[in-house]
Amino acid sequence: MTEPRLGLPHLGDGVGLRHPHYEHLMRSPASGWGVDWFEVISENHIGNEGYGMAVLERVRAERPVAMHGVSLSIGSSDPLDEAYLDGLAALAARIEPAWISDHLCWTGVAGLNTHDLLPLPLTEASLVHVVDRIRRVQDRLGRPLVVENPSSYLQFRSDQMPEWEYIARMAEAADCGLLLDVNNVWVSSVNHGFDPVAYIDAIPAGRIVQMHLAGPTDCGTHFMDTHDSPVRDEVWELYRLAQRRTGRVSTLLEWDASIPPWEALVGELGKAAAVRDGWSPAPAPRAAAHG
Amino acid sequence: MAELAGLQSWLQEAILAGGAGAEEAERRVVSRGALGAAGRVGIYAGGYRSRLIECLRDEYPALRRFAGDTAFDLFTRGYVAARRSRSRTLWDYGEGFAGYLEASAPPAAREPGSLLALPAQLARLERARAEVLRARGIEREDRPPVTADALLVPGARLAVPDSVRLLALDFDLAPLIRASDRGDLLTAPEARPSRVAIARTRYRVQVHELNVAQHAFLAALADCAAADRAAARAADSLDRSRGSVIAELALWLPVAAQQGLVATAASP
Numbered sequence: 001m002t003e004p005r006l007g008l009p010h011l012g013d014g015v016g017l018r019h020p021h022y023e024h025l026m027r028s029p030a031s032g033w034g035v036d037w038f039e040v041i042s043e044n045h046i047g048n049e050g051y052g053m054a055v056l057e058r059v060r061a062e063r064p065v066a067m068h069g070v071s072l073s074i075g076s077s078d079p080l081d082e083a084y085l086d087g088l089a090a091l092a093a094r095i096e097p098a099w100i101s102d103h104l105c106w107t108g109v110a111g112l113n114t115h116d117l118l119p120l121p122l123t124e125a126s127l128v129h130v131v132d133r134i135r136r137v138q139d140r141l142g143r144p145l146v147v148e149n150p151s152s153y154l155q156f157r158s159d160q161m162p163e164w165e166y167i168a169r170m171a172e173a174a175d176c177g178l179l180l181d182v183n184n185v186w187v188s189s190v191n192h193g194f195d196p197v198a199y200i201d202a203i204p205a206g207r208i209v210q211m212h213l214a215g216p217t218d219c220g221t222h223f224m225d226t227h228d229s230p231v232r233d234e235v236w237e238l239y240r241l242a243q244r245r246t247g248r249v250s251t252l253l254e255w256d257a258s259i260p261p262w263e264a265l266v267g268e269l270g271k272a273a274a275v276r277d278g279w280s281p282a283p284a285p286r287a288a289a290h291g
Numbered sequence: 292m293a294e295l296a297g298l299q300s301w302l303q304e305a306i307l308a309g310g311a312g313a314e315e316a317e318r319r320v321v322s323r324g325a326l327g328a329a330g331r332v333g334i335y336a337g338g339y340r341s342r343l344i345e346c347l348r349d350e351y352p353a354l355r356r357f358a359g360d361t362a363f364d365l366f367t368r369g370y371v372a373a374r375r376s377r378s379r380t381l382w383d384y385g386e387g388f389a390g391y392l393e394a395s396a397p398p399a400a401r402e403p404g405s406l407l408a409l410p411a412q413l414a415r416l417e418r419a420r421a422e423v424l425r426a427r428g429i430e431r432e433d434r435p436p437v438t439a440d441a442l443l444v445p446g447a448r449l450a451v452p453d454s455v456r457l458l459a460l461d462f463d464l465a466p467l468i469r470a471s472d473r474g475d476l477l478t479a480p481e482a483r484p485s486r487v488a489i490a491r492t493r494y495r496v497q498v499h500e501l502n503v504a505q506h507a508f509l510a511a512l513a514d515c516a517a518a519d520r521a522a523a524r525a526a527d528s529l530d531r532s533r534g535s536v537i538a539e540l541a542l543w544l545p546v547a548a549q550q551g552l553v554a555t556a557a558s559p
Contacts, residue, residue, distance in 0.1 A: 043379060043380045043381075043382075044380075046380070047380075047382075047425070048382075048425045049425060049426060049427035049428065049453075050424045050425045050426065050428065050454075050491070050494060051424070051494040052425070054430070054431070054494065071379040071380065076299065077292060077295045077296035077299050077300075081379060083379075084379045087379075106299060108303060108376075109296065109299045109300055109303055110300065110303070111377055112303065112307075112375050112376065112377060113376045113377065113378060113379060114303060114306055114307070114335075114339050114376070115339070115342050115343070115376060115381055115384075116306075116335060116338055116339060116342070118299075118302065118303075118306075118335065120295075121294075121295065121298055123294075123295075125292065125294060125295060126295050129292060129295060153326075153331050153334040153335065154320045154321070154328070154331035154332060154334075154335070155320070155321045155323075156298065156319060156320060156321070157318070157319055157320065157321055158294070158298070158319070159321075191326075192321075192323065193323055193324065220325075221324075221325040221326045221330070222326055222334065224334075
């Protein structure tokens with residue numbers, strides 16, 4: 001176990017709580033689940049009083065849970081959505097998550113929502129804007145926010161710094177936690193042609209409280225962060241590096257489409273411990289650079 | 292901030308419009324390798340559309356099966372073009388779909404029994420089912436059981452749980468929904484007025500066909516917790532004697548409670 005970061009615990013290895021596994025989790029003893037913790041999509045449970053909430057409460061009674069959002073829109077030029085923050089705070093009061101995370105992105109402006117994690121221009125001005133909003137969200141929620149690096153498919157000509165520098169400065173200035181999505185680093189590195197190892201080396205290790213793993217889709221000209229397949233070998237290697245740098249932090253496997261049966265999901269998660277302990281996936285030819 | 296707002300506004304409009312022109316994209320977005328600036332914006336534009344359409348496919352499976360993929364895709368593409376999302380959750384996106392289908396149906400859909408009115412009606416039913424799935428139910432509440440004599444005891448208080456939706460339809464859609472859930476072949480429903488309640492018990496959602504008195508009673512009960520008064524109001528609305536309606540409802544009440552349509556009112 002490593003030292004708590006920002007007062008947040010090391011939770012071990014977990015998976016995202018998803019609908020196809022609800023019945024299994026409700027009908028089987030927690031001792032046989034094979035996971036240390038769960039991450040839930042906050043928006044799936046805010047205002048949901050149906051079966052999903054019953055499953056979440058059962059899971060929460062047995063394991064730690066973190067809330068992971070997709071709609072905070074921390075980088076938007078719109079005002080922060082107070083009603084959404086109220087919903088987040090109410091859900092947090094109910095399930096007492098280990099932490100609350102969301103993405104370094106924006107999802108819409110002018111009151112609209114594209115339901116996507118859109119990239120920010122990496123400028124000095126947007127950095128000031130984002131830092132201010134993270135601080136306000138942290139004050140509102142009374143806890144550190146954990147911010148994830150997104151995968152992206154475009155970069156703006158107005159960018160003034162690389163993403164890793166932006167994130168490092170953001171985390172220090174806002175005094176927030178970081179969720180390092182290793183798959184996102186790899187996807188973006190292929191799409192934009194940067195070195196993913198340099199990215200991971202530049203992120204302040206002491207602020208990383210969680211890592212994400214997932215499998216992307218090769219679209220020919222680029223990779224998409226689809227969470228619909230096993231973790232790629234290249235991502236496992238980056239994960240090993242990142243875990244070594246941090247001295248080990250909580251790991252979460254995301255799988256959101258073509259979701260496999262529970263046993264297969266847990267089997268994929270099990271590779272994380274093996275990789276940390278030195279196991280290497282079979283060498284695979286590096287994907288052709290699409291960027 | 293003005294620069295950030297301007298850039299975000301531009302990208303969002305490009306995404307909503309389905310993409311950006313090569314020249315304007317090149318001015319703002321980096322081209323690299325096989326993907327030019329416009330192609331990169333196009334990834335987000337394509338993702339926006341497919342995400343919303345996928346959300347509608349998930350929420351309206353019976354309509355999709357009944358109408359077929361080609362017609363359903365026409366419906367959803369039209370809806371996505373007409374309605375932008377203003378909610379933090381995709382869950383809200385489909386709430387206007389039935390209204391859109393109703394408004395965009397040809398004038399002949401207003402003729403009694405026209406199958407052209409069916410997509411909107413089926414969408415209303417499926418949206419109601421989706422709402423019931425997420426509504427606050429009574430599964431974990433410890434309310435006293437509904438007694439058979441609740442309608443005969445003056446002032447006895449009953450309630451329609453939040454996890455119930457009442458609909459009046461122009462087609463007999465309950466059998467179609469059940470056939471869709473079973474994966475059976477779907478046939479055109481009979482065009483006749485029908486009243487249904489969508490309710491949840493033990494987190495399972497079911498569509499129940501109601502007669503006019505049962506429907507009127509539940510509608511009245513939603514406004515007035517006193518069971519005898521709700522029954523009287525239902526009888527008056529149907530121009531029937533209160534005694535005969537109360538007798539009919541009293542026999543049905545235990546079934547309604549079992550189906551999650553009524554419960555004892557929560558303590559104030």
